[in-house]
Amino acid sequence: MHGYDEPVFLISVVAKVLKIHPQTLRQYEREGLVKPSRTEGKMRLYSQRDIDRIKMILRLTRELGVNLAGVDIILRLKEQMEEMEREIEELKDELANYQAANGQIPKNRSMVKKRDSYEIIIFEE
Incomplete structure (x- = not known):
């Protein structure tokens, strides 16, 4: 196989x-x-x-x-969607790991993930 x-x-x-x-x-x-x-x-x-x-x-x-030009666009969009879905899953996993290690994120805080460096930044209001 x-x-x-x-x-x-x-x-x-x-x-x-x-x-x-x-x-x-x-x-x-x-x-x-x-x-x-x-x-x-x-x-x-x-x-x-x-x-x-x-x-x-x-x-x-x-x-x-x-037509083939349309197929090309559709396939590229499909690949972008799959990449975004993978990224969402990574973010969910990262958030779950953060919550497991630190408890719930307080409501007065926001969590941002920077795409290029993949750092978690917590902002307080």
Whole structure:
């Protein structure tokens, strides 16, 4: 069994499984929608993550009629949302750790997390 991100599938296999022409996969790569790994011989290798991304691209274009520029925007927004969700989870964990160590945050205080340095700053009113 291979890992989700492990590049193991050749372009011909992916094209056959997804019932699309290999040229379509090359176009998606040219458009920057998918970035398969390459062997030393420059052969494209796709991971399961790549295949799932291609399935999403196909769903957007075929079922919803979105053009490739629109797909690019949608995928970028999806990645930003996932990043924000990860950051929210980190903040929740950090807040829970702070509360476990110091008790509840008093109502007359605010907690701010600075994004670049990841420091917690407590302000009193």
